[in-house]
Amino acid sequence: MVNHRLRILRHRKGLTLDALADLSGVNRGTIHRIELNQVSPRIDTLQLLCRAMGFTLETFFAVEEGVEAAPSAAPEESDLPGPLGFQQGTLVWLEHLQALLQCSAEAFTVLDGAGFSLFESDPALLMLGGSLFERREAPWWEASHAEDRPGLRNAFAEVLEDPGQPRVIQHRIPLDGGGVRWIRSTFSNHLRHPAIQGVLVNSFDISEARKAEEDLLLLHRRETQLALLGAMTARFSNLLAVLQGGLDLMGPEAPPEPALLANLQVALDSGASLIRQMRDTCGPSSLTVSPLDFEDFLRDLAAPHPGAPGVEARFPPHSAQEPPHRLDREPPSGTPRALRGVILLVEDEEVVRFTTSLLLERLGLEVLQASDGLEALETYRQRGPAIDLILLDLHMPIMDGRETYAALQKLDPRIRVALCTGSSIPDLAAILDPSNLVGVLQKPYRAAELESFLAHTLGA
Secondary structure, three states, X not given: OHHHHHHHHHHHOOXXXXXXXXXXXXXXXXXXXXXXXXXXXXXXXXXXXXHHHOOOHHHHHHOOXXXXXXXXXXXXXXXXXXXXXXXXXXXXXXXXXXXXXXXXXXXXXXXXXOOOEEEEOHHHHHHHOOOHHHHOOOOHHHHOOHHHHHHHHHXXXXXXXXXXXOEEEEEEEEOOOOOEEEEEEEEEEEOOOOOOOEEEEEEEEOHHHHHHHHHXXXXXXXXHHHHHHHHHHHHHHHHHHHHHHHHHHOOOOXXXXXXXXXXXXXXXXXXXXXXXXXXXXXXXXXXXXXXXXXXXXXXXXXXXXXXXXXXXXXXXXXXXXXXXXXXXXXXXXXXXXXXXXXXXXXXXXXXXXXHHHHHHHHXXXXXXXXXXXXXXXXXXXXXXXXXXXXXXXXXXXXXXXXXXXXXXXXXXXXXXXXXXXXXXOXXXXXXXOHHHXXXXXXXXXXXXXXXXXXXXXXXX
C-alpha cells in the first residue's frame, strides 16, 4: 500500500515528517494523513515526495521492503508482484484520468472522504481562487462564502451517505476585489472507483446567469409595482368620483339623504383603508391614517374660509406656498336639464354605482345596474332594445370592460357604449373595435361633465 511504502522509505532515508515536508513542499499534515491511510495522494503529490527522497514514482512502486531504494529504471509491470502490478496499473490509469481532467475546460475537483482537495483542474483553480496547497489546510468548502458553507457540508455528507445520488448546490466564492462569484457545484461519490477514489465535484461559473435572473426579477418587480400603482390610481379615482358626485347631489337647502351620507362614509373609509394598504406596502413612514367622521367632514366643507370665495370655499384652506386647486368646470347650479333615455350602468364598485345612479336619475334618466360583465350581458338580453346607452367600466373583475364590450357587440352590433376609467386612457383602437364607442369618461368626473356628455350623446 502507498501509505506503508511511504513510511518505510521515509524512515530508510532518515527523514522526519517536518524534514520531508520542507524538502518536498508538501504540507506536513498531508504527509501524515497519507501515511495513516486517511487520504489517497495525488500523482503530483507523490512526485514531489519521491523527488525529495531521490527517486522516481516507478522506483517508488518497484521497491521491495527489504531493498534500498535507488534511482533505476522501473521494471515491467508483468515483473512486479501481484499487488504492486495492480497498483502500477491503477497509477497509470490515474495519470491518464488526471491528464484528461487537467486539459478539460471544465472545473473538476476530487475530494477525499473528509472533504480535503486531492486534485483540482486548472479551471477549478482559476474559478475557486487560491492554491491547492492552501486549500489542503482546510476542507474544500472553506473557500466559499461563510453563509454557504453549511449547505456545502450538508451536500457532501448526503453524497457520502447515499453514493448513488449526486447533489447539486449553488454557492458563492468571495473575490479579492470585493463581490462574489456564483458557482453551481455537483457532488458525486466515486470513493470506491479505483481510478478516482474520491468525491468528484464538477463546478460551473453561473455568475452571468444569476445576474440575468436578478435583472429579470427586478424588471418583474417594477412591472408589478406599476400595475399596483395603476390599480391604486383607478381605486382612488373611483373614490373621488363618489365624493364629487355626492357633493354635487347635496343641495344648498334640503338636507342630504341618509343613504347618500352612508355611501359617502363608506367611500371615505375605503380611502383610509387603501392608504393603510399603501403604507404597509411601502414600509414604515410617519403617515398616520385615522378614521374620518363624515359629519365633521361636511361641517368643514360648509365652513367659509377667508380669501376663498365661491366654489373654493367648499374646500379646506391651503398653505401660502400651495395655490388652491381650481376645478376645470363649475359645479352645476340650479335645476339640471331633463334628459330622456335608459342607461345601463356597468360598474363593479358598489359605492360608485350608487352615486352615479343617483346622478343619472337626477338628470331624469332610467338606470339599469350591473355589477360585472356577466350581469350586464344578462340585463342586455332582457332589456336590450330599450337601452339607449351603456356606461361601461373598463377595469372589472370576472369579465373586464374589453371582454364585456366585445360580447355586447356580438349580442347587438348597434349598441352605443361609453367607457369609464379611473386610470390613464389607453389606445382604444389597439384593444377594441371602436365602431360602437361614443366616448370615454375619465374618472373622477363632476355632475356637470356627466350631464354635458350625456346631453350631447343622447341628443338632448
